[in-house]
Amino acid sequence: MKAIALTSFGIPEVLEELEVPVPTITDTQVLIEMRVSSINPADILLRSGAILKSPMADKFPAQLPLVLGNEVAGIVKEVGEKVRHFKPGDRVMGMIPMGSYMDYVAVEEDHLAIIPESLSFEEAGAAPAVALTAWQALFEHGRLQPGQRILVQAGAGGVGHAAVQLAKQHGAYVIATARDYNHDFVKGLGADEVFDYTKVDFAAQITEPVDLVLDSAMDPSTFGSTFGTGLPGEIGKKNYSVIKDGGTYISLAAFAINQYPKVRDIDAYFFQARPNRTDFESIVRHMKENKLNIHIDETYPFTAQGLLEAYRKSEEMPKRGKIVLSKNTG
Incomplete structure (x- = not known):
């Protein structure tokens, strides 16, 4: 499967498309076919290497190649034996510690929520973090x-x-x-x-x-x-x-x-957020009822060039809401 990874720290041009194995899930995980992910400030600081020069360096992996991204929206493809709330074919959104810029992502069951048909993958993928x-x-x-x-x-x-x-x-x-x-x-x-x-x-x-x-x-x-x-x-x-x-x-x-x-x-x-299904379900409910609208500033295709352009956009002004990567674009 395809992953977009850092091969060195620095400017966005260091991103490359790589072929990597599909993740093997544990009993408590769900395998998601990623449709949309997004960019967050921590991704930018990791990509540049700034965090690795800070007192927080020990909290982040430094081994290259490194796949960034922690938000995902997509379709359930497989579930672990102990998973009870999801099944193949479900539309879901959630978070992982790192590594969502891949075709398939393994996510803990408690870090996901079902998304209704009324929400697009782009809206859902921009929301979790x-x-x-x-x-x-x-x-x-x-x-x-x-x-x-x-x-x-x-x-x-x-x-x-x-x-x-x-x-x-x-x-x-x-x-x-x-x-x-x-x-x-x-x-x-x-x-x-x-x-x-x-x-x-x-x-x-x-x-x-x-x-x-x-x-x-x-x-x-x-x-x-x-x-x-x-x-x-x-x-x-x-x-x-x-x-x-x-x-x-x-x-x-x-x-x-x-x-x-x-x-x-x-x-x-x-403060750093702690993913859990209950809070995600509350957020989805607010979005479904139009009490919370995640503004998407720009959408880019899920390619190395698309992610490069997304990072360049994130460095510009004005900034509003989120920048997302989507397989439905390009």
Whole structure:
């Protein structure tokens, strides 16, 4: 079968199509014929080799060739002996730790959910990581309640645009940051206020403290400046300034924020989503009921050239939602 893999770390041109064996599934796994996958920020940082030069290097494999990607939507081809919720022919979406840029992917049963015919593979394949991250950050760790105030950094991005919708659906007052050209997009998702943190001091613009900050920004002023230490940078420190005493700060960028001295009794977390079928089923239900719409910025064919172009697109502005790879394109 075909896989698109890194043969060295660096620019997108290092990607190659390789022939690899079809995965052998365990008793608890499902073999998926991949139809759609997508790009996430961690894929970009791995491809470039940036993560391997950071304190997080031991959490990621470095052996080449390396197949990236962790989101998948497709058709069940085979199930393990202990699998009870899926059968061959089912349309599913889910997550794996790494390696979704392949024709066939082995996925744990608990990391999948059935997708209805009303959702395309493209919509489903763009959703798992960003929707699950937003869902668990808001409701599991953030314990967001109706009527509370939340700041979503990078409200037009993958996680951010899902979080804005979910928070608004839950009855929160939503403040978001986004570049000027994305303001109408983010307001259309439900944000009550939107600020361009590259042009104004968002902390000075927010007149009433927020209960929760979800920082999904991966731009140089946050992720880039803190990558060496994993501690909050300039934007992170401003995030603290707008959170009420005893509030919550969830960061997807500052991976050492848990070690940061506690400020005004604010609970601070570095967060990574944990796949599970129950949460995925809740996300699918929200998508089916049009309570959550994953915006697809661009779709590229599942080829080495397609993935190269997708990565190049991901480096450009403006960015909105997700970039997907599809076998239905090209």
